[in-house]
Amino acid sequence: xxxxxxxxxxxxxxxxxxxxxxxxxSVHVLVNPPDEETFDRYVxxxxxxxxxxxxxx
Numbered sequence: 001x002x003x004x005x006x007x008x009x010x011x012x013x014x015x016x017x018x019x020x021x022x023x024x025x026s027v028h029v030l031v032n033p034p035d036e037e038t039f040d041r042y043v044x045x046x047x048x049x050x051x052x053x054x055x056x057x
Contacts, residue, residue: 015041016051027052 010023027048031039043052 012042014044014047016043016047019044021045 011020012023012026013020014026015029021042021044023042025045026042027045029039029041029043029048029052
């Protein structure tokens, strides 16, 4: 039986590219703009580094 708390076997779908990645290799992104719907998703590390991390620099 798969342990639901095992970060190596639980997966998430990347909200940017659609790849399925292990939970431990994903990045949780939460953006809460004042006048729009909250963006609460997981993205793979490569999409985070290429698309989202530069926005925070």
